[in-house]
Amino acid sequence: MNLIELRNITKTFDLGEVKLQVLKGITLAVAHGEFIALTGASGSGKSTLMNTIGCLDRPTTGDYLLEGVEVSRQSSNARALIRNQKMGFVFQNFNLLARTSALAQVMMPLAYGERHIQRKEAQKRAEALLARVGLADRMDHTPSQLSGGQQQRVALARALVNNPPFLLADEPTGNLDSKTTVEVLEMFRQLNEKDGLTILLVTHDPKVAAACKRVVKMTDGLIESDAMNGGNAP
Amino acid sequence: MMNWIRILIAAFNALRRNVLRSALTTLGIVIGVGSVIAMMEVGNGSTAAVQQTISSLGANMLMVFPGAAASGGISFGSGSTMTLTPGDAEAIFKECPSVRAVAPVVRMRTTQVVYGNRNWVPSETSGTTETIFDVRQWAVVSGAYFTARDVRNAACVCLVGQTVSQQLFGREPAVGKQIRMQNVNLRVIGVLEKKGSNMMGRDQDDTVVLPWTTAKFRISGNSSGGSGGSNTAAAASAGNHKTYPGSSTGLYPAVAATRAQNSALSVRFVNVDQIMASAASAEEIPQAMEEITNLLHERHRIRAGELDDFNIRDMTEVGNTMASVTETITRLLMAVAAISLVVGGVGIMNIMLVSVTERTKEIGLRMAVGAKAGDILRQFLAEAVVLCLFGGLMGIALGRGCSLAVQEFLGWPVQNSVTAIVVSVAVSAGVGILFGFYPAWKASRLDPIEALRYE
Ligand SMILES: Nc1ncnc2c1ncn2[C@@H]1O[C@H](COP(=O)(O)OP(=O)(O)OP(=O)(O)O)[C@@H](O)[C@H]1O
Ligand SMILES: [Mg+2]
Numbered sequence: 095m096n097l098i099e100l101r102n103i104t105k106t107f108d109l110g111e112v113k114l115q116v117l118k119g120i121t122l123a124v125a126h127g128e129f130i131a132l133t134g135a136s137g138s139g140k141s142t143l144m145n146t147i148g149c150l151d152r153p154t155t156g157d158y159l160l161e162g163v164e165v166s167r168q169s170s171n172a173r174a175l176i177r178n179q180k181m182g183f184v185f186q187n188f189n190l191l192a193r194t195s196a197l198a199q200v201m202m203p204l205a206y207g208e209r210h211i212q213r214k215e216a217q218k219r220a221e222a223l224l225a226r227v228g229l230a231d232r233m234d235h236t237p238s239q240l241s242g243g244q245q246q247r248v249a250l251a252r253a254l255v256n257n258p259p260f261l262l263a264d265e266p267t268g269n270l271d272s273k274t275t276v277e278v279l280e281m282f283r284q285l286n287e288k289d290g291l292t293i294l295l296v297t298h299d300p301k302v303a304a305a306c307k308r309v310v311k312m313t314d315g316l317i318e319s320d321a322m323n324g325g326n327a328p
Numbered sequence: 329m330m331n332w333i334r335i336l337i338a339a340f341n342a343l344r345r346n347v348l349r350s351a352l353t354t355l356g357i358v359i360g361v362g363s364v365i366a367m368m369e370v371g372n373g374s375t376a377a378v379q380q381t382i383s384s385l386g387a388n389m390l391m392v393f394p395g396a397a398a399s400g401g402i403s404f405g406s407g408s409t410m411t412l413t414p415g416d417a418e419a420i421f422k423e424c425p426s427v428r429a430v431a432p433v434v435r436m437r438t439t440q441v442v443y444g445n446r447n448w449v450p451s452e453t454s455g456t457t458e459t460i461f462d463v464r465q466w467a468v469v470s471g472a473y474f475t476a477r478d479v480r481n482a483a484c485v486c487l488v489g490q491t492v493s494q495q496l497f498g499r500e501p502a503v504g505k506q507i508r509m510q511n512v513n514l515r516v517i518g519v520l521e522k523k524g525s526n527m528m529g530r531d532q533d534d535t536v537v538l539p540w541t542t543a544k545f546r547i548s549g550n551s552s553g554g555s556g557g558s559n560t561a562a563a564a565s566a567g568n569h570k571t572y573p574g575s576s577t578g579l580y581p582a583v584a585a586t587r588a589q590n591s592a593l594s595v596r597f598v599n600v601d602q603i604m605a606s607a608a609s610a611e612e613i614p615q616a617m618e619e620i621t622n623l624l625h626e627r628h629r630i631r632a633g634e635l636d637d638f639n640i641r642d643m644t645e646v647g648n649t650m651a652s653v654t655e656t657i658t659r660l661l662m663a664v665a666a667i668s669l670v671v672g673g674v675g676i677m678n679i680m681l682v683s684v685t686e687r688t689k690e691i692g693l694r695m696a697v698g699a700k701a702g703d704i705l706r707q708f709l710a711e712a713v714v715l716c717l718f719g720g721l722m723g724i725a726l727g728r729g730c731s732l733a734v735q736e737f738l739g740w741p742v743q744n745s746v747t748a749i750v751v752s753v754a755v756s757a758g759v760g761i762l763f764g765f766y767p768a769w770k771a772s773r774l775d776p777i778e779a780l781r782y783e
Contacts (some may be wrong), residue, residue: 150696150776171700178698189693189780193345205338206698210331252697 095162097260097292098124098147103156103219106144110197116142117153118161118315124294129286131303132296134312140296141264143312148262149173162192176208182296184263188245190252190265200224200251205281207256217284223251227281237299243274254291261285263295267302279305332710339710350715353679356672357719357759359725361752363665368748370734371742373657376423378650382643384523384532386464386609387427388607389643390616392416392624394599411637414540416627417603423623426616430610432539432600433461436547439495441536442508448495451534453509454605455543463606471503471518474539482541487531489516513545514538526773544598582676613642669755672719673763680712680767691771692779705772712764713757720756724749 105117116139124130132140145151146158149165158166165176177183190199200220207237211219222284224233229249239243246266253261263282267275285291286307295306304307304323311319343350363727394411434455440447457479460466474485486507493502493516505516514536523532578606607616617640624630624638684691699707728744735742 145777148696150780169700174695174698174700177696181694185780189689189696191690191693202694203697205334206694206700206703256698 096123096159097126097128099157099159099162100147101157101159101244103143103153103158104153105145105146106154109181110285112199113215116315117146118216120156120315120317122310122317122320124292126292127286128291129283129305130295131177131188131309132319133298133303133309136298138312138317140312144262144294144296148181149177151279151308152213159276175208178203179208179256180258181260182258182264184246184249184253184266186230186246186265186268188237188242188249190245190248192238193235193236196224196229196240196248196251197221199237199248200255203252203255219255219303223255224248241274242270243277246270246274246278247281250278251265254285254308259311261294265296267299269295274298275302296310335706335710336714338407341709341713342711343714344709345456349679350718353676354672354715354719355720356668356675357716357756358672358723360665360669360672360759361720361723361756362726362730363668364662364752364755365724365745365748366730366734367658367661367665368745369727369742370740370744371654371661372733372743372748374734375651375656375658376743377728378654380524381526385526385643386466386604386606387439388610388613388616389463390427390605390607390613390620391643392603392605392620393639393640393641394601395637395639401649411628412600412603413598414457414600416624416751417600419623419627420603420605420620421459424605424616424619426608426612426619427464428606430603430605431456431461431463432540432606433460433602435601436542436543439536439547441492441508443496443505444472446496448492450492450536451530452532453536453538455538455540455565457540460604461538463604463756464589465606467521468518470501471516473518478541479541482545483539484512484514484542484546486536486538486542487513488516489520489535489538490522491531492536509536509546514542524717539599553697567757571637608778617642654725667760673716676715677767678758680708680764681713681770684767684771687771688774688779688782691774692782694775695774695776696780699774704774705768708768708771709761709764712768713760716764717753718758718762720753723756724752727752 100120100122103117103120104115107114107116120143132143134140137177142151146153149160152166156166157164160176160180165173168176175209191202197217197220200223201216204216204219221233224230227250229244229247229251232240235244237248240248246269250266261282266282267278271277281294282295283305286293292308295302297303306323308320308322310317320324355693374559392412414432417430421430436453437454439453440449454460455460458473458476461468461473468487469490471487473487474483477483478485486509487498488507490503495505497505502516502519506513507516508514512668520533520535520537527730605616605620607613620640628637630636648758694704694707727748731742731744734740769770
């Protein structure tokens with residue numbers, strides 16, 4: 095069974111007089127353990143697709159099966175729980191809470207789980223993850239005291255704190271310089287290879303796309319090409 | 329429950345990030361709750377004080393005064409019209425079913441009492457019957473009341489209030505002491521319990537109480553009525569006493585003689601300054617007043633349309649008036665306090681709306697990592713409630729401080745009120761929920777994608 099299966103997804107924004115169709119029928123399957131780069135021109139609908147896969151937005155038509163279960167038509171609360179348990183998000187602009195310690199940032203998603211996690215255990219998990227992303231000595235630092243790369247690593251730790259099978263990253267390296275880009279990318283690669291984490295990331299950077307196992311290219315709301323790095327289609 | 333505590337702690341931590349703003353936001357609540365507390369405490373204090381003075385006077389008290397009530401009820405019959413007699417008192421007791429107890433009262437003009445080398449002028453010396461203690465519900469702390477027999481025999485006995493006891497005997501026991509009043513020896517047979525000051529602020533414990541017969545016939549011409557012409561004879565006979573001060577052995581026969589000589593006259597013409605009556609219950613006060621009025625009309629032969637030669641005052645009425653004045657003031661101030669609570673609540677709402685806008689991105693992020701609409705709603709609601717509760721607690725401190733200051737510097741009676749504290753904590757939490765709800769609801773309705781993209 096595929097982790098994600100999109101069947102003929104469309105998304106239309108209703109702008110009053112005009113209706114803007116941004117996704118025009120996307121069919122895509124993602125298996126467990128894949129590491130996919132989503133590329134394409136600006137405005138081609140990558141972020142819209144990511145939001146749909148991330149259960150932040152609902153498709154206009156089409157089916158979205160997550161682990162074999164249709165999720166696009168579930169209740170908001172059910173989808174909130176899916177976001178909490180099944181996937182992690184990393185954003186271009188990190189989206190950390192101001193004046194909040196790295197540790198508290200990473201613990202935050204644990205408050206919204208189905209069952210309550212003891213504070214001690216929550217802290218242990220957050221500390222372990224921060225250590226894993228190389229920030230063991232920065233737990234008490236607030237975002238303003240961290241570099242961009244460090245901030246993105248805090249965000250990554252936060253995305254992984256609930257042990258989701260699946261990571262979504264919209265231009266995670268978009269705000270980073272080339273050195274930190276390599277660092278963060280290496281972290282992604284390790285998570286994918288060692289932990290079997292499925293990763294879907296959006297990027298404009300060909301070098302980042304080259305580091306992924308599979309590259310999906312979008313043009314104007316449609317998938318233009320979908321290829322394994324090395325030339326074979328999946 | 330645990331969940332709510334966690335949410336409240338998280339809210340508290342969020343508010344701590346902006347202490348000054350939180351403090352200023354909650355100022356309205358602080359002032360509102362503070363004024364509620366102060367009002368309640370001062371209001372309760374004065375109500376309690378009024379009630380206490382009323383009950384210290386005696387339960388369901390009616391006072392019958394001689395003379396017509398002057399218009400406006402300011403001055404009552406002066407001593408010049410002496411129309412009430414001990415017989416009236418007795419008749420009231422016998423013939424008015426709504427009256428539980430009656431006592432005639434003869435007020436003596438300021439009379440010095442002497443014990444050894446100490447002397448003292450009690451602010452009130454009254455001659456009455458043994459029933460006065462029942463009417464005024466006045467217990468003795470030591471010794472005993474005088475009896476009906478003492479009244480019949482004009483026994484030379486008296487009871488003293490705490491102030492008099494203190495002044496004459498200090499710490500020594502008062503019972504059994506002989507005191508002198510205008511050269512008449514009186515034996516102190518009891519000490520009355522403390523009553524405190526009355527509604528006019530007079531010390532009720534600065535008093536000597538003795539049988540009215542003793543006051544009238546043994547201690548001379550000292551009823552306030554003595555100033556009236558009808559009492560000249562009595563005054564003259566009083567003069568006689570004073571000429572024989574000598575030894576007490578000499579006094580007795582002389583007094584007995586005077587009494588024998590006067591008794592036929594006195595029983596008919598003796599006047600009392602006041603009759604105190606106690607209605608059987610608060611509800612029966614109007615009925616008791618009517619019964620007394622009818623009876624006195626009959627006894628004094630006053631026809632319909634003629635002016636009464638007496639007037640009846642209902643003490644509970646006086647008390648009720650005072651209580652209702654305090655209550656009105658308390659209500660008015662409560663209204664002011666309620667308005668300031670509403671203003672405070674609107675202040676909270678305003679800042680919460682600003683906060684929701686400011687934190688749109690945070691809300692989007694929380695939603696993206698799995699917060700449900702309900703979680704966001706609870707978070708902001710909890711912040712508003714914590715703000716208000718904090719305001720409430722500070723308000724309680726402020727209010728207590730104010731009422732203590734009022735007590736300290738203005739000397740007003742203050743009574744701290746647990747109800748006020750419980751109510752204001754509940755009210756401030758309520759204000760938080762009421763005015764925090766809209767901003768919190770707005771926050772929970774945000775679209776996560778738009779919220780995340782918000783700059
Ligand atoms: N909420 C919205 N309402 C209306 N139009 C929208 C909305 N969100 C996106 N669009 C439009 O959909 C199109 C695709 O946007 P999207 O953000 O998915 O592009 P993208 O591929 O992520 O571009 P970029 O690489 O610049 O991030 C754009 O033309 C955009 O204007
Ligand atoms: Mg985009």
